[in-house]
Amino acid sequence: MKNILKPVAAFVTGLLVLTSCNNSTKQSNSKSGALASNIAEKVYVSPGEHDEFYAFISGGYSGNLTVYGLPSGRMFKEIPVFSQFPTSGYGYSEETKPMLNTSHGFVPWGDSHHPDISQTNGEIDGRFIFINENNTPRIAKIDLQSFETTEIIEVPNSAGNHSSSFVTENTEYVVAGTRFSVPIPQRDMPIKDYKGNFQGALSFISVAPETGDMDIKFQVLMPGFNYDLSHPGRGKSHGWFFFTTYNTEEASTLLEVNASQNDKDFIAAVNWKKIEEYVNNGGGTMMPAEYAHNVYDEHTHTATSTIKKEVRVVNPTDVPGAVFFLPTPKSPHGCDVDPTGEYIVGNGKLSANLTVHSFTKMLDAIENEKFDGEAYGIPILNFEDVLAGTVEQPGLGPLHTEFDDQGNAYTTFFISSEVVKWKVGTWEVIDRKPTYYSVGHLTIPGGNSRKPQGKYMFAMNKITKDRYLPTGPEMEHSAQLYDISGDKMELLLDFPTHGEPHYAAAMRADIIKERSKKIYNLEENNHPYAAKSDADTKVVRDGNEVHIYMTTIRSHFSPDNIEGIKVGDKVFFHVTNLEQDFDVPHGFAVLGQNTSELLIMPGQTKTSVWEPTKVGVWPFYCTDFCSALHQEMQGYIRVSPKGADTPIKWSMGEDIE
């Protein structure tokens, strides 16, 4: 044990020295006076003006996705995806509860990681954004017209769904690679027998070109490594997907040591076009599996959850020429492909250098069968044969790389808290800037496509410390925005983010902005319990269930007096917002409600269940300040004792005369 600890201690000391070195640059970086106001102008978006870019920043452990504007750093919206969200009733309302259904039952929380925007011909098209859930493996699709989560598919045979949800250049597939290998199928077995018995599933989820409907097309069952991050090939390497691995040691305990023993781990290169062809010709086998597929219908305003029973799996050794391993130094984390598709950057997080592989060289080595052995039947290529170049001593703890439109790459260094700019092809370091502090991912708008928009770059940091006014032991994380239009990066803005800003996707605002939905058309509302006018409102008893068809409009509920409810009833408030004006939602809440309030968008119907436990006359009201008469937007529901014979009655405006 001591033998292990010693090198670790030395390593950590080394890091501390380097980290403190770096902090000394902080002073020289602080700007003041005229220079500071010059920088302020670059991020200033005047009142009423719009930002140039949307940034969609993952919420990590909050399970959501937040929407920011760049360069202002203003937060516009929080989109609930994998977690219940009492602000709107997502995951609480009857219509949205199915969105959080899984084969493990209702899972009200998620750990969202990597958003990626849909692409057409390698360019970001702004139709959908996909994001993965790590903990209970899921992939979600968010419609960028409504900014609502409209589809969630659970990924079976997977655990720690981390190397996702990256999309191929025509959004043919969203990939979901497993971080933790597990027994497939799951079974009761000793953990110490991990080696050789656990497997890692790489799932390819197809996306229908028109509708965006998702479906797991196939899973490749890989050796029991940890598949950390991934990236689709593009341009010349379109058709391939690359996955970094760690723990090629296949250890199952104290991984910080035991998974850091091999000098090199792998980048798995997967020719998905080849496997797709194999599958289209009937290849692979259907395997029993249980996973939920949840779809939200915008016309019924309701989600449905279907449990699927099987999935197609492919053994990679059954498809010769489809999967190869590229040796990559030390536990590579990020796996990033440059816009031309030629270079694959393996960010070896414990390596002193940054390794870049060449796609052309890889194909050449495969063609000439220059293999250096195999792992579980998968050929391993020679490190030297595929190496394009090395960025020497760029920093400590490289994690992620993104690219601009000038042939430069930007890599984050977690341990030395900095972003380093280097030239693709010459591998020389051009510039370096500190981040505050402990940067994870970084994002360049369009950076995940063939056409990055290299104007801004923002780094997402894990530690906030002294950057803002303190808020007790817990601080929100932070992001830092840099101008990358010149040779040198320039720190422009420092803004807090919500949850863990794990990764982000960003793009030019205009494409999304023009297509953004303003209301739901009331005529197209096909919710089975919708009341499209006050004339449709009613209260219907069905055993101990009571369905209230209710409408809202500025500034009243209809009905606003309801009687005949009894203790022990299950009361469904089906609330339809009759408004047809942009940004006029109404809220709904009733005293003692055990779920959450609702926020109902114009033209939408949402349902809240209320199970009264006490006799009385209980008020309900609108929770969203909607008009000058918002306070008056209220009503009463009378609850009689169990077994009482109070008749069902409802009214609105009757006593006025």
Add this chain to the structure above:
Amino acid sequence: MKKSNIIMLIAVILPLGLFLFPLWKITLEAPQYPTPLGMYIHINDFADANPHDIKNINLMNHYVGMKYIPEAIPEFKIFPAGILITSLIGLIIAFKGNYKWFLYWFILMVVLSGAGLYDFYLWEHDYGHNLDPKAIMKFTNPDGTQMGFQPPLFGSKNILNFRAHSYPRLGALFLGLGIATSLIAYLVGRKNSKTTEQ
């Protein structure tokens, strides 16, 4: 066919543009409506300038007790019939008539249009003044009389937090041109008849 009769024929056809284009537009601007609310008045219909505008105008107006803008008004039957009848008369005149009849048609059209405008004014006045006594908000003029919310017949005017604009549209232009052209037809016809007399 005489030149004046051809001009008269054009004069008669032009007002039919009313069936293709809106007659009038009322626009309501306010800070919380970045896209102003608007309503087109056609010869036979009220129409939204942007989807749901009329619904939203009604919602705003109910605060001060104004009635909902009706789906239809009797004028939507009378006006199209009037235009069709005057067009028919015009056609007969254009083909058979003496140039003096052009003038009579011109006068008829001016009188009818004036009556239409007056009717529109009355409707607006009723709409803006005949308020629900239980209105949520009651406003009075400085002299203590009840404030009216009548949009202008023509031009722009401030009404509480809104600025209302009321202007003719393409349909009205076609009508106006038609009427003006009939006068030209008359003048041309008169000139020609004088020349022939000599």
